Amino acid sequence: MASELRVIPVGGFPEIEAGADIGTMIADTGLIESGDVVVIAQKIVSKAEGRMVPALTREDARAAARREAKRIVRETENHLIVETHHGFVCANAGVDMSNVPEGVVALLPKDSDRSAARIRATLEERIGRPIAVIVSDTFGRAWRIGQTNVAIGSSGIAAVRSYDGRSDPAGHELVVTQIAQIDELAAAAELVMDKLDRIPVAIVRGYRFSGDGTAQELVRPPEMDLFR
Amino acid sequence: MASELRVIPVGGFPEIEAGADIGTMIADTGLIESGDVVVIAQKIVSKAEGRMVPALTREDARAAARREAKRIVRETENHLIVETHHGFVCANAGVDMSNVPEGVVALLPKDSDRSAARIRATLEERIGRPIAVIVSDTFGRAWRIGQTNVAIGSSGIAAVRSYDGRSDPAGHELVVTQIAQIDELAAAAELVMDKLDRIPVAIVRGYRFSGDGTAQELVRPPEMDLFR
Numbered sequence: 001m002a003s004e005l006r007v008i009p010v011g012g013f014p015e016i017e018a019g020a021d022i023g024t025m026i027a028d029t030g031l032i033e034s035g036d037v038v039v040i041a042q043k044i045v046s047k048a049e050g051r052m053v054p055a056l057t058r059e060d061a062r063a064a065a066r067r068e069a070k071r072i073v074r075e076t077e078n079h080l081i082v083e084t085h086h087g088f089v090c091a092n093a094g095v096d097m098s099n100v101p102e103g104v105v106a107l108l109p110k111d112s113d114r115s116a117a118r119i120r121a122t123l124e125e126r127i128g129r130p131i132a133v134i135v136s137d138t139f140g141r142a143w144r145i146g147q148t149n150v151a152i153g154s155s156g157i158a159a160v161r162s163y164d165g166r167s168d169p170a171g172h173e174l175v176v177t178q179i180a181q182i183d184e185l186a187a188a189a190e191l192v193m194d195k196l197d198r199i200p201v202a203i204v205r206g207y208r209f210s211g212d213g214t215a216q217e218l219v220r221p222p223e224m225d226l227f228r
Numbered sequence: 229m230a231s232e233l234r235v236i237p238v239g240g241f242p243e244i245e246a247g248a249d250i251g252t253m254i255a256d257t258g259l260i261e262s263g264d265v266v267v268i269a270q271k272i273v274s275k276a277e278g279r280m281v282p283a284l285t286r287e288d289a290r291a292a293a294r295r296e297a298k299r300i301v302r303e304t305e306n307h308l309i310v311e312t313h314h315g316f317v318c319a320n321a322g323v324d325m326s327n328v329p330e331g332v333v334a335l336l337p338k339d340s341d342r343s344a345a346r347i348r349a350t351l352e353e354r355i356g357r358p359i360a361v362i363v364s365d366t367f368g369r370a371w372r373i374g375q376t377n378v379a380i381g382s383s384g385i386a387a388v389r390s391y392d393g394r395s396d397p398a399g400h401e402l403v404v405t406q407i408a409q410i411d412e413l414a415a416a417a418e419l420v421m422d423k424l425d426r427i428p429v430a431i432v433r434g435y436r437f438s439g440d441g442t443a444q445e446l447v448r449p450p451e452m453d454l455f456r
Contacts, residue, residue: 144378146411191435220372
């Protein structure tokens with residue numbers, strides 16, 4: 001039976017500079033325990049990895065977003081929805097203009113799964129294993145209004161949790177339910193995070209996890225996508 | 229600053245029959261406090277509302293799903309993705325073949341926002357206000373593999389939480405970030421729920437909320453949907 005979870009905000013970080021060791025900074029808060037799922041907002045990962053490019057105008061920012069795109073899904077005067085080189089479908093290729101120094105924009109990490117793995121290695125070395133790390137960002141979605149936090153990087157936890165959820169009354173068909181647990185963990189974490197970067201990290205404590213997957217596994221191949 | 233949340237599983241319910249008063253049953257657990265967000269799996273709401281129809285075969289189940297559809301999004305031998313009369317895009321119109329008596333399938337509630345409002349009225353009368361109620365279901369989505377829990381009904385909480393998240397470096401544009409908080413709360417709740425119906429309810433405690441919206445508000449009008 002599932003036990004109670006705690007979702008714990010982790011703040012108090014200084015402004016993150018390129019080259020910052022986020023894993024050590026998070027370990028230094030003294031808040032992490034083995035068994036925790038640690039969810040980290042993409043923005044501070046991008047800053048630590050120096051993923052910033054100059055952009056003085058709106059046109060510059062859009063040009064940066066276009067460079068991050070493998071494909072343009074939709075473009076209007078006010079909106080640019082793309083498929084990034086990672087395969088994520090999101091607004092402005094995840095290029096973020098908030099809470100960065102003036103004159104620059106932050107790009108998504110090159111490989112957020114690797115970022116998560118690196119931070120996890122630091123945390124597990126300092127605190128003990130297992131610790132799962134998820135890098136999250138806030139994406140819009142098809143069909144539904146509003147944005148939710150999803151996992152763009154992950155390490156130390158299976159991306160999905162499967163079980164046999166449905167069979168038809170005559171037992172002809174068995175559709176396996178695959179819960180995108182790293183996305184749900186990212187969403188839970190967002191509820192205590194703060195977009196002004198004061199709370200860029202959250203702990204989900206008490207969630208039993210196993211396996212080791214990547215957020216990349218959640219990118220749905222277009223030919224298998226029945227939802228558009 | 230955000231404070232810590234608790235996500236608390238609520239189980240121990242008997243098999244839910246048509247006519248069951250779910251609000252009273254949840255109040256009777258003694259676990260709910262004012263200020264709680266109470267997330268309830270759609271299945272028990274459907275059962276209490278008698279939303280079951282006979283279906284002996286796979287073909288019967290699919291026929292039931294088709295009747296719940298306003299529009300077929302995609303149909304293959306093994307998959308049926310529809311837009312329901314409510315406007316939700318999901319597999320099998322949310323028609324559920326698991327954990328129901330043999331020979332029947334469960335449909336989505338007719339109006340899950342009303343179901344949520346009714347349950348909330350009972351809970352607030354018994355326990356005190358404010359209490360928010362969300363009816364959740366597990367939906368697949370475009371672009372990403374796996375399902376996540378989303379809100380299909382809601383009462384006593386705004387559907388979205390807004391803030392000015394992004395402006396471009398030159399201040400030309402201000403895109404308001406709208407977090408679909410009821411979907412994130414549903415996702416957080418799923419982490420402690422149990423598909424075998426032993427844990428059909430979860431409490432999110434410690435989340436500050438206000439406003440009063442519906443899950444229906446999250447249905448994105450097709451003409452405004454840039455994400456397909």
